[in-house]
Amino acid sequence: MNFKESCDKIYGRREYPFRLYFMQEKRKGDTGMRLRNIPRAEGVLEAHDKVIKNEKEYKGQWKAVFGNEHPVYIEIGMGKGQFLIEMAARHPERNYIGIERYSSVLLRAVERLDKLEEEKKSEQEGGARLLENIRFICMDAAEIGEVFEKGEVKGIYLNFSDPWPKKRHARRRLTSKEFFARYDQVLAPEGQVEFKTDNQDLFQFSLEQADEAGWRVLMSTWDLHADPAMNQGNVMTEYEKKFSAKGNPICKMIAGR
Numbered sequence: 001m002n003f004k005e006s007c008d009k010i011y012g013r014r015e016y017p018f019r020l021y022f023m024q025e026k027r028k029g030d031t032g033m034r035l036r037n038i039p040r041a042e043g044v045l046e047a048h049d050k051v052i053k054n055e056k057e058y059k060g061q062w063k064a065v066f067g068n069e070h071p072v073y074i075e076i077g078m079g080k081g082q083f084l085i086e087m088a089a090r091h092p093e094r095n096y097i098g099i100e101r102y103s104s105v106l107l108r109a110v111e112r113l114d115k116l117e118e119e120k121k122s123e124q125e126g127g128a129r130l131l132e133n134i135r136f137i138c139m140d141a142a143e144i145g146e147v148f149e150k151g152e153v154k155g156i157y158l159n160f161s162d163p164w165p166k167k168r169h170a171r172r173r174l175t176s177k178e179f180f181a182r183y184d185q186v187l188a189p190e191g192q193v194e195f196k197t198d199n200q201d202l203f204q205f206s207l208e209q210a211d212e213a214g215w216r217v218l219m220s221t222w223d224l225h226a227d228p229a230m231n232q233g234n235v236m237t238e239y240e241k242k243f244s245a246k247g248n249p250i251c252k253m254i255a256g257r
Contacts, residue, residue, distance in 0.1 A: 072152060170205070175209055210253070217253055
């Protein structure tokens, strides 16, 4: 069974995590699926104060953007934002930036944050904004070296990333050695990459790619929720809850240099 067949068996042909957002219409020459367009997305994101525009202008200045000296953590492919928003709420001593390529997906994260903040404001008269330590960027992750200075990022989170099941698209996977090289450009010396997936073939690929890229796998598990040490403090994503409910074990890797 090849990698693509394995993905089909695990998720069903139309239910890879990334495909849950997509229409069933393929672009010519690409295995990705086209996003369902939300016309208002661009306008909402442009006007929102937590969405960074012209992000390349802030390279080397992200602590100034947040107005503090706290370390910066990023999530690549953040989807609807549940993980990142929860992390920001738990860790006010850190700054978080969510990166999402598609505006129609990022819109959902922004709306989730706005709803949460409105609920909290209604509970306390004249309350300040709930989370000041979170920002969003709509961009291609391949360009992170143009957005962050070397050593500017303390940690990177990859949660249930697009598996890109066809072999010829392997370099597009966020845990390919090509992407590990990009992470090396922006991570602090002690920085780490944390990756979660329920796709065991993708996980095996990721372990091998980390090694090929010259990284060290500091911790790993093929069943996160059955591993007390690695599961401590775990923040579950929407996909994690969905796949766990189906009985799929969750794999996790923490890699450093």
